[in-house]
Amino acid sequence: MQQLSLIQGTHYTITTPTTLTNGEKSTQQREQFGVIAQDVELVFPELIKEKALFINQGDETVYKTVDYIQLVPVMIEAIKELNTEVERLKKELEEMRGKQ
Numbered sequence: 001m002q003q004l005s006l007i008q009g010t011h012y013t014i015t016t017p018t019t020l021t022n023g024e025k026s027t028q029q030r031e032q033f034g035v036i037a038q039d040v041e042l043v044f045p046e047l048i049k050e051k052a053l054f055i056n057q058g059d060e061t062v063y064k065t066v067d068y069i070q071l072v073p074v075m076i077e078a079i080k081e082l083n084t085e086v087e088r089l090k091k092e093l094e095e096m097r098g099k100q
Helices: 002-006 037-045 069-099
Strands: 008-017 025-035 050-051 062-066
Touching: 002 037, 002 069, 025 037, 037 050, 037 062
Parallel strands: none
Antiparallel strands: 008 025, 050 062
C-alpha cells in the first residue's frame, strides 16, 4: 500500500490545558507518538476529524485528529502485501541460488 509511505510516524510533546484541584488553570506536557493528521488527510481524508479537544478546559481551538482505529486495517493490509512480496523474493532468490 503505497499510500502509507506518505505518512510519517513522529514523536512530539503535546501541551494540554488542565484544571488543578484548586480550580486554577494550568498546562500539562507529555511525550506522544503518532502521525501528522495533515499527512494522513492527503491519502485517507475519511480518517480525519476536526474537533475542539479541550473545550471543557475553555480552549475552543479546533484540531485535526486521526482515527487510529480505522488506520489499523489499512496497516494490516499493507503488512500482508509486504509479506507476499518478501515471500516472492525469497522464492526467486532460492531459484537463483539453485541455478548456480
